[in-house]
Amino acid sequence: MENCKIRELIKAVSGKVIRGDQDCLISKISIDSRTLIPGDLFFAIIGPNFDGHDFIVEAFEKGAVGAVVCKDASTLQQNEQIDKNKIIIEVKNTLFALQDWSKHYKDKFNTVNICVTGSNGKTTTKEIIAHILSQKFPLLKTSGNYNNEIGIPLTLLQLNKSHKLLVAEMGMRGLGEINALTNFIAPDLAVITNIGEAHIGLLGSKDNIFKAKSELLQSLEKDGIAIINRDDPYFLNTLEIVKNKKVYTFGIENKSDIMACNIRLVSNKGMRFTLVIQNGISREIYFPLLGRHNIYNALAATAVAFVMGTELDLIERGLMSFKQLDLHMQLSNFCQGIKILNDSYNASPLSVESALETLIEVAQNNRKIAILGDMLELGEKSDFYHQEIGEKVAKLSIDILITVGSGGKIIAQSSKEKGMTEERVFSFEKNEKINLAKKLLSLTKSGDFILLKGSREMKMEEILEFWQREHPKNSTN
CATH class of the missing domain: 3.90.190.20 (Mur ligase, C-terminal domain)
Structure with missing residues (x-):
């Protein structure tokens, strides 16, 4: 995060200063006292199995410059263990405050936003996209599984002026959640990897999973671009949602803008296939991941790179040099x-x-x-x-x-x-x-x-x- 004054944050989150210097500069946010470093501003988030307020004293002992809290503010002010120079900001809800601050901070930067969701393969696809495009553009991507209402805001707070692209994975556990995430990052390019049964116990049916995932497509502006799986059983349903948008397809079985054919295993180390792009250009590709499903992930990423005007040589180099993720095949x-x-x-x-x-x-x-x-x-x-x-x-x-x-x-x-x-x-x-x-x-x-x-x-x-x-x-x- 680039330097910001505490008073700017207070205004963005509708907070109240209990004590501290409002002209103090902050450059990093923490929600975990275990990984906090001196100078961080600590947000005491309340989750289903934890309460960040229980770790405020520890955060201050580790060098936090201040804390954003939603309860016990007066008690903290009187706590003799806490240095009188430490900043304490009171808000109604610390998670909402974190989200409001991230949206305010994001508005400082003009990035092309590439958002990825789907039942399977979204993390790998996101990583391949970032790997290919980082050869050409300075970018920020969501780390690990930072794909929810906490991870997305924390990612946004890592933006700086050098970033031209933002590559974000968006997860969900219910209807409306992806729509909420698009309030933080409005997609310019939306990628749907596939529609499967993941989280069906939470949503009740594959149709509801489709509805939840398609919220990403529905959030596209009129000049937004959709990248969708031509081989997915929900393809026609997906196409109906984006019928007035620019659409690029990827697939193996059905004719698509970005296709793979002649797929074969290469000595247990990866896959080789012929990449065919809509204008008839083809290229033999070595991809060091195993499994046909990973070819789909590579094709989705290639479609994004193609839309972004990336040269075929760079696409090939990015696919060829991609490193497998831990615990993923x-x-x-x-x-x-x-x-x-x-x-x-x-x-x-x-x-x-x-x-x-x-x-x-x-x-x-x-x-x-x-x-x-x-x-x-x-x-x-x-x-x-x-x-x-x-x-x-x-x-x-x-x-x-x-x-x-x-x-x-x-x-x-x-x-x-x-x-x-x-x-x-x-x-x-x-x-x-x-x-x-x-x-x-x-x-x-x-x-x-x-x-x-x-x-x-x-x-x-x-x-x-x-x-x-x-x-x-x-x-x-």
Whole structure:
């Protein structure tokens, strides 16, 4: 954040100064006392499982220049542990104050706003877009999963005069949430990766998921640009929303503005495909990510880069040099020729099916072991979706299935009903990951490919951590 006076912030958030110098300059905001650095202004945000007001004294002890609070202001003023020179600002709601300040601050800058949403692939797509375009434009992107009503404002407060582009991922857990996020960042380019079942338990149906995601498209101004998936089942519904806008499509199966054909695996290290752009230009591309779903992510990013006038050479260079994200389809060597396909960041029915298909493609004639955890937030259809995954596992002839959690048990039972034998299926509770890791010692052998996949709350990567601890013990016996 560029230097701003406290009095400017007070006016923007309709705050009241309890004490402190209003001409004091601030250049950084913090909402977490654990990562706060001296000179930060601390916002005491109240969340479902925490209250930032409990950490105000700690924030001051770590060097915070001041705090924005919505309760106990008079008590803080009398607290002898707090330096009398520290700034205390009282507001009605600290989250709303953070949001109001971020909107005020954003208005200082004129950026082209590229916003990405979708059920699957939005984080990877956002990262690829930023990676390609950063070769040509100074830009700011949302970090990690800063895609909500807190993360977006914190991202905006990192803007400076050098930034020409803003690349933002927008997530949602209900209707109206993406629309609210567009109040912070009005999209100039809107990207919808796909419509799947993620969060269906919160929204009730795929139609409602479509409505929630399409709020991004509805927020486009008349000269806004939409980039949409031609192969998605909701394509025609999407097209209807943006019929008066400039639209670019990407796809593999259906004729699109940005297409991939002749897709093939390159020695477990990535994919190669022919990129075809609407004007007939084609280019052979090497993309160092695994899975057909990641080709869609690359095409969506390419469409954005094309719209932004990026030269094909730069697009190719950006795709070729992209680094895989942690816990997103990471293939690594474990030991004794065993390979781990770690896709444990999150899981939905669509992403689990994609991960299983990638396992089959990458492993080829080697043994395939799928370790699958619960898929969460699927609501009343949770059992149905877990059963479908079990059927998929059996259909793909996975050699060994290991499941974690209550939903995992449904996957296991469904796979056995579809033909997998008892000795090839194992189930564990969420708190039995150490036992699972020990079981792997007797199940695995050289050349095996192992997929780790589950919802974020399942923390499936812990299995690998436990296994890495147990394996040296076993090797020395």
